[in-house]
Amino acid sequence: MNIGIRLGAPVEPTIWTYERIRNTYGDITSYVKEYKNFAADDDANGPYYFLRALYDDAVDRDIVPNDVARAWLNYAREGMGMFWWGGYGISTEHTAYTNLKKGIPAPQSGSIEQNGSTIAEQIGGQIFIDTWGLVNPGNPQKAADFGEGAARVSHDGEGVHGARFFCAAISKAFETSHIEEIIEAGLAQIPSDSLYHGVARAVLAFHADHPDDFRACRDMLEREWGYDRYPGVCHMIPNAGVCILALIYGQGDFSRTVEIATMCGWDTDCNAGNVGTVLGVACGLDGIPDKYRKPINDGIVMSGISGYLNILDIPTYAKELAILGYRLAKEPCPPALADSFSESETYFDFELPGSTHNIRVSDPFFVRVQHSTEKAYRGTGSLEVLFDRMTRGEQSKIFYKPFYTRDDFSDERYSPTFAPRAYSGQSVSMKIYLDQWNxxxxxxxxxxxxxxKSKQDLLQGYVKLVNQEWLEVEFQIPDTEGDLVDEVGIVLESYSLAKYKSLGRIFIDEFRIHGKADYTIDFGKQQVNFGCVTPFAHNHGAWSIVNKSLYLMTAEPCEAYTGPYFAKDYEVELTLNPQHGDTHLVAVRAQGAQRGYHAGFDGSGQISLYLNNFGYSKLASVPYAWQFNQDYAFQVSVRGEEIILSVNGEEILRHQDATFGYGMFGLSTQGAARTYASQIRFTEL
Incomplete structure (x- = not known):
């Protein structure tokens, strides 16, 4: 899917027309643009975040539209990231989100009755649903039903037919690689009198008569099914035609299918992404060439409200999808699969074919990484690192990137924000095997x-490897003194004299970042990236860095979140200086914009604890005479069901609630306010 997105994104309309793509790039056979790292994209955000409905609400039953609607509201930052905020009545997703915020429930929020057919039948119903097909393998009808339930949050009519088609096609692709069978399985899940079915049959009939000329088929779509006939910014039907065209003319070849989808124009990244998912399943990893897979390097980023969840390791996510698939099929998950996945820590076992888990090198002249099945500490896979003719003093870093800043990206697509996946206090461990040839x-x-921020490497002391032996390497991430960690790994160094030159390999296996975080945030060492102060994701409000403090000015309720998403018991300490407004709160165990606890100053002479569960309710309140323009040392701790707030060393409020057992931390206010926050410390208990 992400290969298709990355291939099609540089030639998205409206600047890039079909003719301009053809005249500029001709026959596309590889990526048309290089990226430092490919930034977030709505086509990946939706499938990733909306699937979390299976964790938050539909835990032991099939999904309904309202489950996915709650995921929309919980994981999106209003007006930023996630999808295209193109205006109410223009962007289907913006329209549906606003409807939900105003109390219009799903599926009414996406219905033709509510929004009219033009808005309801744009392409979004098709592009946000791939994962529902992936978690329902070999069950096209169930996959289509799940896809429809998700799509009805924002779409109706032909928009829903697109969801049903692709979820069914993805599901069927687990059983067969015959593209005609896959297409027919998808069409079997939509009405035969629908426009979607009609454009698909038109393309299939044209292909039967002209099997070698996809451009002639694209010309037919322009004449008979083009944008001029279907209003809106990006209607489902013309793009459905392109998807069927790419599938049938690609004839089961992954590369050719995503390339044709891109060359046909219209919504290039969406179409190439959708057909890429189908062909990725049908062809398997062996059918995906290195020229497309290697630049992905097993890593993508998202732009939801959790900066921690926004950093995605694809092999780990593939395991998560497989585990969900077993759950939905009501079948026992193989223990080896279950044991190889952890949502609350970073764990790379390199077991999946070709997996690199987004491990990188600083000097590709000396060092190259690739997956290997030749050596493994456990299981069958590892990461092979070739070092080539290095001499004394020459080095290369081999590392995982647990955090990103704006400088790591070429553009600002969908405004991703990040919270690190590695912190002071945590342990890093790995197994290393040396196979030195010279x-x-x-x-x-x-x-x-x-x-x-400083780009300083904190080295933990050199260790000499032992040839033909596995060595266990473990260290604790030191105190970063308020800075953030953006690389974790090893520096590989040669000790050989120049006339001998070191040549050989190391193998890395069982890479983990685990344990309890204990770190501080120094705002003198932070940056404003993608409209947010690192490492926070802001939802409303104007946030900036002033005098080494996080400064908030807002005319409306707002919040900012950071930290490990799955943290359970922990303590947050910070200095809060209220300047104006009634509420100045610290968020804990926040699972998004609609789920979490918020404690702090609440009106004149009062401290309160709120539960936010798709609406705020007050759990407890006590008198406290607080004043503006004074520093207050806040300490909020959550342990089990107990929530404790202390101010200036004195316990002020203690309450028990079992609604949420894990989540991020941050700051919030329920109305107009100005606040300074500084000296933040987070400690897992």
Whole structure:
């Protein structure tokens, strides 16, 4: 899916027309643009975040539209990221989100009755649903039903037919690689008198008569099914035609299918992404060439409200989808699969074919990484690192990137924000095997982390490797003194003299970042990236860095979140200086914009604890004479069902509630306010 998105995104309309793509790039056979890292995209955001309805609401039953609607409201930052905020009545997703916010429930929020057919039948119903097909393998009808339930939050009519078609096609692709069978399985899940069915049959009939000329078929779509006939910004029907065209003319070849979808124009990244999912399943990894897979390097980013969840490791997510598939099929999950996945820590076992888990190198001249099945500490896979003719003092870093800043991206697509996946206090461990072929001294390594703002490497001491042996390497991430960690790994160094040159390989396996975080945030070492102050994701309000403090000015309720998403018991300490407004709150165990606890100053002379569960309700309140323009040392701790708020070392409020057992932390206010926050410390208990 993400190969298709990355291929099609650089030539999206409206600037890039079909003719301009053809005249500029001709026959596309590879990516047309290089990226430092490919930024977030709505086509990936929706399938990733809306699937969380299976964790939050539909835990032991099939989904209904309202489950997915709650995911929309909980994981999106209003007006930023996630999808195109093109205006009410223009962007289907913006329209549906606004309807939900105003109390119009799903599926009414996306209905033709509510929004009219033009808005309801745009392409979004098709592009946000791939994962519902992936978690229902070999069951096209169930996949289509789940896809429809999700799509009805924002779409209706032909928009829903697109969801049903692609979920069924993805599901069927687990059983067969025959593209005609896959297409027919998708069409079997939509009405035969629908426009979607009609455009599909038109393309299939044209292909039967002209099997070698996809451009002639694209010309037919322009004449008979083009944008001029279907109003709106990006209607479902013309793009459905392109998808069927790409599938049938691609004839089961992954590369050719996503390339044709891109060359046909219209909604290039959406169409190439959708057909990429179908062909990715049908062809398997062996059918995906390195020229497309390697630049992805097993990593993508998102732009939801959790900066922690926004950093996605694809092999780990593939395991998560498989585990969900077993759950939905009501079948026992194989223990080996269940044990290889952890949502609350970083764990790379390199077991999946070709997996690299987004491990990178600083100097590709000396070092190259690839997946290997030759050596493994456990299981069958590892990461092979070739070092080529290195001499004394020459180094290369091999590392995982647990945090990103704006400088890591070429553009600002969909405004991703990030919270690190590695913190002071946590442990990093890995197994390393040396297979050295040449050199008069064996290679050495130094574990390290890099600081995001200063770019300083914190080395943990050099270790000499032992040839033909596995070595366990473990270290604790040191105190970063308020900076963030954006690299975790090892420095590989040669000790051999120049005339000998070190040549050989190391194998890395069982890479983990785990344990309890204990870190501070120094705003003198933070940046404003993508409209947010690192490492927070802001939802409403104007946030900035003033005098080494996080400064908020807002005329409306707002919040900012950061930290490990799955943290359970922890303590947040910070200095809060209220300047104006009635509420100045600290959020804990927040699972998004609509789920969490908020404690702090609440009106004149009062401290309160609120539960936010798709609406705020007050759990407890006590008198407290607080004043503006004074520093207050806040400490909020959550342990089990107990929530405790202390101010200036004195316990002020203690309450028990079992609604939420984990989540992020942050700051919030329920109305107009100005606030300074500084000296933040987060400690897992």
């Amino acid at each position: 050199g008069n001294e064996t290679m050495g390594i130094a574990p390290y982390v890099r600081l995001a």
